[in-house]
Amino acid sequence: MTSLLQRRWVPPAILCVLVALMALLPFARAHLFYLADDSAAQFAPMWRRIGEQLLSGSFPLLDLDSWQGGNLAGEALFGLWNPVNLADYLLVTRFDDLALASAVVKTQFLVILALGGYLLCREFGASRWAAFAVGFALPFSGFILFFQAGTWAAGLMTFAWVPWVWWSARKAVARTLHPVWAFVFGALCVTAGNPYGVLAILAIYIGLFAEFRKLRVVLIGLSVLAVVPLVFLPLVGAASVGSRSGMVLYNSGMLQPGIGDLLALSMPSHSPLMKVFDPSDIRLHVPATYFAWFAVPVLPWLDWTVLRRRRRELVSAFVVSGVYLVFCLAPSNLWMFRWPLRNIEGLFLGLAVLFAVLLSAGLRTDHLRRRIAITGGALLAGTYLSVASYPKIAVHHVIGALLLAGLTALLILAARRGNSRWMAGVLTAGTAVVLVVQTTWSPVNSSVTQTYPTPTVHLPYTGTVAQIADVAKEPRDRFRFGNGYAAAGVPSLMAYTGIAFMKYEKALCVSHRETCADGYTRLFTPVQGELTIADLTRVETVVVQRALVNAPQPQPGWHVESSDNDAIVLRRDKPIAFPHGRVSAWSPNLIAAEDTMDGARSERVRFRGTGTLTFARLNWPGYRAEINGQTVPVRDGPAGLLTVDLPGDVHEGELELAWTPPGLPAGIVCALLGIALACALGMRRPSVRSSGATQ
CATH class of the missing domain: 2.60.40 (Immunoglobulin-like)
Structure with a gap:
């Protein structure tokens, strides 16, 4: 058994299995954990839609049936140029249960993130046990689990590649890995479609340039950034008709963490006090700024001289951590980057590298009373900050502090015995226990929209559907919001979009959440001679929520197909002309x-x-x-x-x-030039460099 564990591939393999198993825990507790907010309204239904189009032989840069949500190339977030994403979309078509499909896809990316974190820590010289413990903790940090995995799927699918970008880039600069691999992982990160991935790449390569001070860093970075035009030029091109054009710099306080939130990054129950989506609320109800249970308690037990001795080889870790700390405290809106909380995952990654390196040197157990006192003070301070932020759940805060104290005591006992495997076991088991506690207290992310009905993949309507409904009004389960109709392959005027089409939105008074009460009138008001928007968009079915419009009168050429206490469904009398055209x-x-x-x-x-x-x-x-x-x-x-x-x-x-x-066309040319540059940089035979990792 000992010889087996010493094989290089065994620890990362065990890590992947454990992360996959633990990632299913939130899903077991709450079936919709991975299908909240944007995942229900935008991502999962469109994943299925894209997968179906791929199976039919079409590459869906444009989906006409999703209307303003159909400019998939301009939307960018669906990662149409990312082969891993496309494979997952094909996989999603095999599921009728989109909640289960989301859990499977997101578990995969949590595993990719954990393995990338492990390899990155090893590249910086961390021991296997320390890299294992930190790699296991990273995907279950609060923001990554509750926000990126729970709702903002594109963020997870992008950030999962960031450790790989850093790992491959550092090795490529040091000539222990072909630069093509740095290009591949960088391209996977960029093509996932979230602009925060580009921000991460910039921070990483700035850090690597500060560490190595070589032109090679710049050239490898340029080869990766050459993929950016392919992904984001369509987004910039669509801005002229959308709602997100122009540069914006202001601060509304939305999802803006404070220093106190960052000081409580080990508290399992800390609920950050900040402006959130619900204007009647003042805090998050999930531990979004939680990093790892051991991050604060072990600080007094670390050998800090390691950072001084290895400061040159850790420069990029310092730079990345510093850059993201600044971004976490930035204004709420900075160009296309909004809500500073989204940057906390980058800070966690930088800290993960530093913690892994420090843990690898072992924990110091001299001056025992002094270190115990400092740890106790840190736990009391974290408890105080958490209670001050949300006194109503003070019991949770106290339980969390006691849990951390007990886990820290076990870790110190293992350290005094000098057994690194026991230390890894305590660190890993502690992460699992805290995850159980957190998902008990917060089964779902209640700080984002929970009111989207779960989109199913079966629907009786035919033809293009216009829906007059509001997600805030009951009943909701009879209606489809966002890309809910796309999950069933039904054309709909009411699709989700992150970029919008302003003239369309204003004309119909529509968004992914609702149609205003005047939407029915606007749909049937003549706008071109006697033709209405319903005519010009070739609508065949209109579904009206009676709670919004109680008794809609059928217009000439329409009849009531069905009616009950919840909804009225109207159908066009005659078929539309040219059913196979537009x-x-x-x-x-x-x-x-x-x-x-x-x-x-x-x-x-x-x-x-x-x-x-x-x-x-x-x-x-x-x-x-x-x-x-x-x-x-x-x-x-x-x-x-x-x-x-x-x-x-x-x-x-x-x-x-x-x-x-x-x-x-320009984007394709740039991407080809990028891979050509990466190949050219790798023409010299790489030299062998020791990783410096300790066992």
């Missing part, structure tokens, strides 16, 4: 003879006469139109719908529409 209106002097689509991004319409063609497409930047080979302009019609005015001197021909995400 043209929705044409001028009286114009005849649309044929409409053919070659995928979502290309369409051809044969016509006779002159006038205007309107399409059931939003006019996202990137469209181009040609008539008989001659380029013609496109413009916004009602609600931002794509409209083409035919030239007066053309009376017959074919209109060809095509859409390409803004910057896509």
Whole structure:
């Protein structure tokens, strides 16, 4: 058994298995733990939708059936250029239970994060047992588990690659790993689609340049950053029609941790006092700033001279930790980076490296009374800060402090015996015990929206659906919010988007949470001659929540298909024209003879006469139109719908529409140049360098 544990692959393999098992604990306690807030409204349903399109042979840069949520290239967060993400989306199509699918996918990324943290700590010379303990604690830190895994899936799917970026980059700079691997892991991080991944890469390479002071660091970093245009130029291109354009710098206090929250990063029950999403609340109800149970209690027992002796080789760890500490205390909105709490995971990663290195040197047990007194004082201070933040759960705070005291005592006993395996066991078991306690006190993240109904993958409606409903009104389970309709493959006007299409939102008074009570009237008000938005968007079914609009009167051409105390469902009397195309209106002097689509991004319409063609497409930047080979302009019609005015001197021909995400060709070229640079940097044979790890 001893010889088996000494094999290099065994500890990381055990780590992966343990993390996977422990990650299922929150799911076992609360079936919807991994399907809260944005995961229910945006991510999981669209994962299934993308997976279905991939299976049909289509690469979904644009999903017309999701309307303003359908610019998937511009949205970026779905990571369409990331092969791991795409494989997971195919996997999700095998599940009818999206809560279970989310748990499986997110468990995978928690394992990737833990293994990356282990390898990173080993690269900095940490012992196996210390790297194991820290790697196990990292994915179960408060923000990563309750926010990134629980709701903001794109954040987890991006941050999981950050330790790998750091590990591969440091080894590539030191010539013990081919730079192509630094490019691969950097590309996986960037293509996951969250801009915080780019921020992490910048912080890491700045730290590595400070550590190595070599041009090679800059060149490897440039090879990785060359992937950024591929992912984010479409996002920048869509900004002109969306709600997140321009640079913003202000502070609302939203999700902004304070110094006191960071000092309590070992308290299992600490509820940070900060502005949250519910305006009637003043604190988080999950331990979002919790890092690891041992982070504060072991401080007096560490050999701090290690940092002085190894300061040169730990420079990047100091830089990354310092950069993220500054970002954690930054204004609430800094360009596209909002809510400073999101930066705390980067701080945790930097601290994880430093803790692993310090733990590897062993714990000092001399001056026993003095160290016990300091630990006791630190626990009392953490308890006081937690009670001051949320006195109502003072019992939880006291129990948490006593738990930390007991675990610390066990750790010191193991240290006095000089048994590193026992120390690793206590550190790991303590993390598991604290996780059990935390998920008992906080089974779900109640500080984010819990009101989204769980999207299922079966639905009786056919055709494009318009829904008039509000998630805040009962009953909710009869309705679909965000991308709920996408989970069932049903086209819907009410999809989720993080970038928005302002003209569309204003015209319909719609968001992923609700339609205003006036939404029904707006849907059926003529906006182009006698045609309504319902006509121009080719809606066939309208679902109305009676709690919002009690007795909607069917408009001409519509009838009530079903009605009960909760909802009224309206259906169009006649089928729409060109069911396999998107043209929705044409001028009286114009005849649309044929409409053919070659995928979502290309369409051809044969016509006779002159006038205007309107399409059931939003006019996202990137469209181009040609008539008989001659380029013609496109413009916004009602609600931002794509409209083409035919030239007066053309009376017959074919209109060809095509859409390409803004910057896509340039992005592809940049990414290819990046991998070429990485290959060129690796043409010299790497030398062998000792990792410096202790056993």
